Amino acid sequence: LSQTLFKNPNEPPVVFHWFPVIGSTVTYGMDPPRFFKEHREKLGDVFTFVLLGRKTTVCLGPAGNDFVLNGKIRDVNAEDIYTVLTTPVFGRDVVYDCPNAKLMEQKKFMKVALTTEAFRQYVPIISEEVTSYFKRTADFKAQSGVVNIPPKMAEITIFTASHALQGKAIREQFDESLAALYHDLDMGFSPINFTFHWAPLPWNNRRDHAQRTVAKLYMDTIKRRRANPELDAQDMMFHLMNSSYKNGVRVPDHEIAHMMIALLMAGQHSSSSTSSWIMLLLASRPDIMEDLYQEQVNALGPDLPPLQYEDLAKLPLNAAIIKETLRLHAPIHSIMRAIKQPLHVPGTKFVIPTNHVLMSAPGVSASDPVFFPNPDLWDPHRWLPDSPNAPTLARAQDDEEEEKIDYGYGLVSKGAASPYLPFGAGRHRCIGEQFANVQLQTIVAEIVRLFKFRNVDGSNKVIGTDYASLFSRPLEPANIHWERREKA
Numbered sequence: 001l002s003q004t005l006f007k008n009p010n011e012p013p014v015v016f017h018w019f020p021v022i023g024s025t026v027t028y029g030m031d032p033p034r035f036f037k038e039h040r041e042k043l044g045d046v047f048t049f050v051l052l053g054r055k056t057t058v059c060l061g062p063a064g065n066d067f068v069l070n071g072k073i074r075d076v077n078a079e080d081i082y083t084v085l086t087t088p089v090f091g092r093d094v095v096y097d098c099p100n101a102k103l104m105e106q107k108k109f110m111k112v113a114l115t116t117e118a119f120r121q122y123v124p125i126i127s128e129e130v131t132s133y134f135k136r137t138a139d140f141k142a143q144s145g146v147v148n149i150p151p152k153m154a155e156i157t158i159f160t161a162s163h164a165l166q167g168k169a170i171r172e173q174f175d176e177s178l179a180a181l182y183h184d185l186d187m188g189f190s191p192i193n194f195t196f197h198w199a200p201l202p203w204n205n206r207r208d209h210a211q212r213t214v215a216k217l218y219m220d221t222i223k224r225r226r227a228n229p230e231l232d233a234q235d236m237m238f239h240l241m242n243s244s245y246k247n248g249v250r251v252p253d254h255e256i257a258h259m260m261i262a263l264l265m266a267g268q269h270s271s272s273s274t275s276s277w278i279m280l281l282l283a284s285r286p287d288i289m290e291d292l293y294q295e296q297v298n299a300l301g302p303d304l305p306p307l308q309y310e311d312l313a314k315l316p317l318n319a320a321i322i323k324e325t326l327r328l329h330a331p332i333h334s335i336m337r338a339i340k341q342p343l344h345v346p347g348t349k350f351v352i353p354t355n356h357v358l359m360s361a362p363g364v365s366a367s368d369p370v371f372f373p374n375p376d377l378w379d380p381h382r383w384l385p386d387s388p389n390a391p392t393l394a395r396a397q398d399d400e401e402e403e404k405i406d407y408g409y410g411l412v413s414k415g416a417a418s419p420y421l422p423f424g425a426g427r428h429r430c431i432g433e434q435f436a437n438v439q440l441q442t443i444v445a446e447i448v449r450l451f452k453f454r455n456v457d458g459s460n461k462v463i464g465t466d467y468a469s470l471f472s473r474p475l476e477p478a479n480i481h482w483e484r485r486e487k488a
């Protein structure tokens, strides 16, 4: 009763809770999408809930996505929320440990290495990493078997991304010590660290040691490369080594090292979770895995020549697999912002005060039947012509036609009022979208050439989602049955 009586009528409705600090932490934490959908039905698109003692206001639907993700810099801010997690992991002076204008410049530098020209080189590298992984990994030596797929996809993701983005020399160190160090860095990304990032806990000590060691390794590599220009390859490190801020200052070596860590960490969880979902979904629909194989045979010829960047555009179903998987399983389910001044939500009477955290959850509109018929059905064909499940609104198709704006790191859509935004929008929009697409499409195409998957019990069931870490991923063990297309 007190939650209703003492409520400011201009503030959004509050989800009922029994205990003040715990609030809705448990129900939200168990299944954020379900939590959003249930309370949206009762309270509308804008409502507040208590998360770990903080009032958190979520704005749902395309208008909510736009409101949060395209918020003005004087109104909303990402660094106040994320820096406690990211600074100890990435290192100082990059991403959220600097003013937003500097991050925009850093995103621009990083984007230079993510061009079509670069992608052309990356596809053969990624292909070779995938095929050699399945040749050398003990779990895949037989003709068929059962495997818990997420840890395998995590390895494939880090090997392919590190080789493509950071070059051969760094990739080789992943077989030795780097993988373990990145694992320790990763511990810094657990939700508990929103509160205990500073604490002298064993995993925080390991995180700090790993950060210093990895950063030093990159800085030593940079020094070696500066001393030996003949070592230069046109990779990410090279581009950063040759970048200067608008004020003329060359990017310092420690910032290059920290950006290299940030790039690999930013993509690892999202891409690895997405590729695991894809494999599990294909195991639940072996018929679609066969469609993918036939698509390659038809488009590239029965001999299936080595995959090139240009081939990816000839495989629309292969591309749609990624699009549809991200629609239902976007790894970043909640995006948060700090509020810098009271915010009026357009079209409502609500004003959100500065002591609230602002939240966006674009996954809710991406599974709304208003925009996607049979929203819970994983149907990659919906993104191809003439599908009965095609997105119903033109806006849902894509945001490519929209008016563009430059926040400092290249053009992005001006409005974010799309129901489909797995890569975010606005000034914090993902710069890794195209790389992730190239990486995932290549991995899927190569795996489809090598294997047939099915669920262990032969059913069409799909495993549930684990929301315990910051990025959602399949619950483990997530076993699939695999069989080689050809004799090993």
Ligand code: HEM
Pocket (backbone or CB within 6 Å): 078, 103, 107, 263, 264, 266, 267, 268, 270, 271, 274, 326, 330, 331, 332, 335, 336, 421, 422, 423, 424, 425, 427, 428, 429, 430, 431, 432, 433, 435, 436
């Ligand atoms: C930002 C999703 C892969 C680098 C974001 C955001 C989302 C996202 C939703 C916005 C976060 C926010 O607004 O707070 C994804 C998904 C991926 C993926 C779904 C793969 C399937 C990658 C990769 C890289 C990368 C491979 C690097 C090569 C970044 C960076 C940002 C970002 C640097 C900017 C953060 C900011 O400006 O605040 N990503 N990402 N991402 N992502 Fe990705």
